[in-house]
Amino acid sequence: MVKCNIWWIRRDMRIEDNRVLIHAAEDGNAVFPFYLFDPSEFTGEGQEKKVNFIFRQLVNLNRELAKFGTAITICYGKAKDVFGWLKTQFPEAKVFTCVELGHSACQAVKEAEKFLPVVEVSEGYLLSFDKIRSKKGKILTTFFHFKNAAYKELEKLEAIYQEKPKVEWLSVSMPCVYKIGEEKAEKLDFSLSSLGFEEIELVHEGAVKSAEELLERFEKILPEYEKLRDFPAVNGTSLLSAHLRYGTISIRKVFRWVMNRPNSAKFIDELLWREFFSYLFYHFPESEFQDLRKDYNRRWLKPSAEDWKRVLNAQIGIPIIDAGLKQLYLEGFVHNRVRMIIASYFTKDFGWDWRIGERLFAQHLIDYDPALNVGNWQWNAGVGVDPRSKYRRFNPFLQAEKFDPENHYISKYLERSDSK
The missing domain is CATH 1.10.579.10 (DNA Cyclobutane Dipyrimidine Photolyase, subunit A, domain 3)
Structure with missing residues (x-):
């Protein structure tokens, strides 16, 4: 049996500056890239645009992985069935994934842990939410106090950055989809149709352009960001929200980028609002x-x-x-x-x-x-x-x-x- 570490891709769809990958590669075991597609998370009208965006980012990531002789495997099914199947394929594997907030995301980790050890890594946020407290150790529930505490932590921000982490990849020749049920696994083409969706045209600029293209576009807007950001017809924002959500670009990279530019205070505030709501959700999951x-x-x-x-x-x-x-x-x-x-x-x-x-x-x-x-x-x-x-x-x-x-x-x- 092949001994490997499984990279469970969630909100970190990139190789560059990825803490999950850094941890997964530390012991020298080969890394197997995998994405769980639970169809119960994508039911009802309106999901097709989200699924199309996710799949396109996985296609883009797979192009990068192909340079290293590996490919993404999408497992379609319930978490308990998927990780049960992965256990049969890699019985000695460890699973490395990023911390993701929300009931369904936490339940998926609990299902995975029934079959394989799971290491959750803080990725996708600037701050460690356990470190942000009042002087009396209480959770901060106003943005003003959170922001002040956050700036103190950001001054000490751990400078972990590896443009391309050194990873020994598990050799996988072609990307594919495995449709996994309780008793069998069926290998399918790497396509949207294998996931039960059709390819559609995405029209919003924030979904069509890459994160790097949007950052280049935003550089021209940033000097006027504070004035323009509230006018919906102007599109005076970064449009990076979907890319930050799925981690096609590192939040640390965006933060470093904006810190080196003038007139950036308001945009940094918006990044910290993103951290603040996530911080509250982390401490008050109910x-x-x-x-x-x-x-x-x-x-x-x-x-x-x-x-x-x-x-x-x-x-x-x-x-x-x-x-x-x-x-x-x-x-x-x-x-x-x-x-x-x-x-x-x-x-x-x-x-x-x-x-x-x-x-x-x-x-x-x-x-x-x-x-x-x-x-x-x-x-x-x-x-x-x-x-x-x-x-x-x-x-x-x-x-x-x-x-x-x-x-x-x-x-x-x-x-x-x-x-x-």
Whole structure:
């Protein structure tokens, strides 16, 4: 039997500056690259764009791996069946993977541990969440205090960086998909159809371009980022969210890149908001399903069948919200300002349970990250960490007037606009 270490690819779809790979290669055993595709995680309408994006990143990664004489194996099936099968193929293997937050991700690790030892490595975040505490050792629940503590840690940021870690790869001639059930494993072509999806055209720039191309594009925007970032028609943001979510580029590389440039403070703040929501999700995992703040005591409503039909058809009747929903369904992305407007209106005006909108976004967003999505929806609903957000409401008409004054964003996604 071949002795190897299994690289379980999750939110680290790259070779460069990958801490999981560094740890997997330390003992000199050959490394076997593998991706788990659990079909239960990709059910329902709207998932095809996310799956297409993920598969294209795996194809790109496989091109890099081919240079080293290896290839990706995608295992299609439930975690318990997949790791049971891997145990038969590599009985002495260790599994190396990155820490991923969220109930389903944690459950997958527990299933894997029933068959093989699993080493989880912190990857995809700038900070060690266990180290960020108040002087009294308490978890920080305001962004102001978190940011101050984060900067102190970032000054000591461990400078682990290997452009191409030295890895002994397990020889694999061709990428493939194994469809694994309880009793058998069927070898299939390395294709989207083997995963039960069709190839579609992705249209959003953040999904079409590589992370390196987007970083090059953002260099021209960064000097005006603070002024432009809230205007959805301008696209004055980095568009890196999906690439950071799946780790096609290292968050440390992005941070080092931006630290060496002027006018970068606001973008660094946004990177730290990403860390903050992940930090809270790490320490309060129950917030995936429950209000983080228990003192709101609000009785949430559910949309009627007719109201929900209007949501799914992007026909709420408020132009900027309908445009945002159209963008969500067409592109798998929504500009961050518009995400907040939608979340505020759903929870504050309709009074709908924040979990309803959170699930809608989870279903359609290519860059879906449970920590960030839950954090944003709870913040807007007033049940997150900021007590002031209980009273904060984004008026969609005033927001449109301020951030889409010429109606460019609205008219792009709606056939006609009645906002003026």
